[in-house]
Amino acid sequence: MNDHARHEHHDFLNAVGQALADPPLQAALTRLTDTLLAGNRRAYAALAESDALRDHAKRIKEHTLAHLDQYLEQLEASVSRLGGHVHWATTAEDARRIVLEIAQNAGCKRVVKSKSMTTEEVHLNPAMEAAGLEVTETDFGEFIIQLAGERPSHLVAPAVHHTRESIARLLSEYTGDAMPDDPASLAQTGRRLLRDKFARADMGISGANFAVAETGTIVLVSNEGNARLTTTCPRVHVALMGIEKVIPRLIDLPVFLKLLARAATGQTLSVYTTLITGPRRPGEQDGPEEFHLVLLDNGRSRVLASPFRESLQCIRCGACLNACPVYRRIGGHAYGGVYSGPIGSILTPLYDSLSANPHLPHASSLCGACLTACPVKINIPHMLIGLRELQTRGKAKKSVLERLGYGLSAAVLRRPWLYQLALRAARMLLRPLARDGWLKRLPGPGSAWTTTRDFPAPAARSFRERWIELNK
Ligand code: SF4
Numbered sequence: 001m002n003d004h005a006r007h008e009h010h011d012f013l014n015a016v017g018q019a020l021a022d023p024p025l026q027a028a029l030t031r032l033t034d035t036l037l038a039g040n041r042r043a044y045a046a047l048a049e050s051d052a053l054r055d056h057a058k059r060i061k062e063h064t065l066a067h068l069d070q071y072l073e074q075l076e077a078s079v080s081r082l083g084g085h086v087h088w089a090t091t092a093e094d095a096r097r098i099v100l101e102i103a104q105n106a107g108c109k110r111v112v113k114s115k116s117m118t119t120e121e122v123h124l125n126p127a128m129e130a131a132g133l134e135v136t137e138t139d140f141g142e143f144i145i146q147l148a149g150e151r152p153s154h155l156v157a158p159a160v161h162h163t164r165e166s167i168a169r170l171l172s173e174y175t176g177d178a179m180p181d182d183p184a185s186l187a188q189t190g191r192r193l194l195r196d197k198f199a200r201a202d203m204g205i206s207g208a209n210f211a212v213a214e215t216g217t218i219v220l221v222s223n224e225g226n227a228r229l230t231t232t233c234p235r236v237h238v239a240l241m242g243i244e245k246v247i248p249r250l251i252d253l254p255v256f257l258k259l260l261a262r263a264a265t266g267q268t269l270s271v272y273t274t275l276i277t278g279p280r281r282p283g284e285q286d287g288p289e290e291f292h293l294v295l296l297d298n299g300r301s302r303v304l305a306s307p308f309r310e311s312l313q314c315i316r317c318g319a320c321l322n323a324c325p326v327y328r329r330i331g332g333h334a335y336g337g338v339y340s341g342p343i344g345s346i347l348t349p350l351y352d353s354l355s356a357n358p359h360l361p362h363a364s365s366l367c368g369a370c371l372t373a374c375p376v377k378i379n380i381p382h383m384l385i386g387l388r389e390l391q392t393r394g395k396a397k398k399s400v401l402e403r404l405g406y407g408l409s410a411a412v413l414r415r416p417w418l419y420q421l422a423l424r425a426a427r428m429l430l431r432p433l434a435r436d437g438w439l440k441r442l443p444g445p446g447s448a449w450t451t452t453r454d455f456p457a458p459a460a461r462s463f464r465e466r467w468i469e470l471n472k
Pocket of ligand 1: 373375377
């Protein structure tokens with residue numbers, strides 16, 4: 001089993017059923033995604049020439065990915081010049097080993113982490129805990145799901161599936177004191193618990209939203225102060241980032257900063273934007289003594305060389321999740337992987353395997369809402385179709401029924417007279433069964449459609465017939 005394939009036996013359809021039958025989850029998803037999506041639309045509308053800015057961001061990403069090797073080497077040189085250490089991790093296993101070695105060499109015992117999907121991707125926490133380290137997630141949402149032993153269910157709001165009652169219960173179990181479930185008390189409790197962890201930690205682990213090749217600067221974007229505390233309080237800071245997060249120059253950064261918060265939450269800028277350029281220098285008041293940057297491949301080079309390269313442009317804003325009619329109903333856990341929503345439906349099959357995640361490319365209506373919401377205009381629907389095509393090509397043999405169906409439709413579509421005849425036959429057969437323009441039940445293979453939704457009844461007159469009439 002490869003490292004991405006922790007959820008090889010994930011039963012997508014079963015998980016979808018469970019999510020749909022969970023009213024509190026449905027209410028939480030609607031509340032969150034409605035709010036974030038409205039923010040995204042408002043922010044794009046208020047930003048002058050937002051469309052041109054998004055095109056510009058895309059061009060920077062395209063250019064960077066086309067010269068990724070050069071920019072990564074430049075980043076390594078810049079970080080090393082500042083006194084930092086750069087490590088290359090080909091696989092998730094490499095990344096875990098490297099981080100553990102850094103901890104062991106520096107004699108670290110207590111680790112605080114700021115929110116990082118990349119550390120989730122490599123399953124860092126279980127490895128560190130197994131090695132005897134105390135690991136604490138310090139983003140409040142991440143802390144909650146760590147207590148619950150779960151995975152994040154949204155890129156930006158990892159604990160969206162929790163209510164304040166469930167958060168109070170988890171904190172009560174953790175502290176041994178009964179907690180009231182009002183948000184202010186819960187936040188105060190979280191702050192008190194986490195401040196203590198920061199004060200005692202000797203290692204801080206973060207991700208990186210961006211890394212600037214030119215200057216060796218690591219950029220962290222967050223709404224809680226935890227990322228700053230994580231990267232400045234402990235004496236060792238390790239940043240783990242996917243190799244696609246590099247950007248060429250500092251001047252490119254504002255383009256992404258302008259888009260990221262707007263796309264994610266509708267904010268003009270996140271509350272904290274932290275730029276870290278090397279470890280603490282002589283005379284500085286704070287900052288770590290050691291800084292390590294771990295550059296993770298874990299399948300990205302393979303994706304770079306594939307027709308799915310565009311997926312590497314993702315800046316993990318979560319906007320496509322909020323816009324997607326499928327994610328909005330089923331939430332993040334149903335997807336089974338670390339990444340969820342439309343972009344997760346591409347990343348999980350690519351990084352893990354398509355055969356282990358056969359449902360994901362189909363977890364989309366291809367409505368294009370993700371593309372509209374995406375700050376770098378990633379053509380997610382196009383890539384989902386590409387994955388579907390791979391699945392079909394990969395099939396050794398089609399069933400007799402499939403071959404018959406495709407043969408029949410090809411024969412009909414090639415002959416206009418036969419197509420019209422088939423339409424008339426369908427109209428004659430189906431219209432009497434329709435009610436208010438909809439068919440509630442279709443026979444044979446069509447029943448798979450009508451078990452979950454109605455099917456539109458054929459029109460009384462076809463477009464062609466109406467066109468001929470109009471021309472008369
Ligand atoms: S694909 Fe686009 S919208 Fe979705 S998370 Fe990535 S950058 Fe954001």
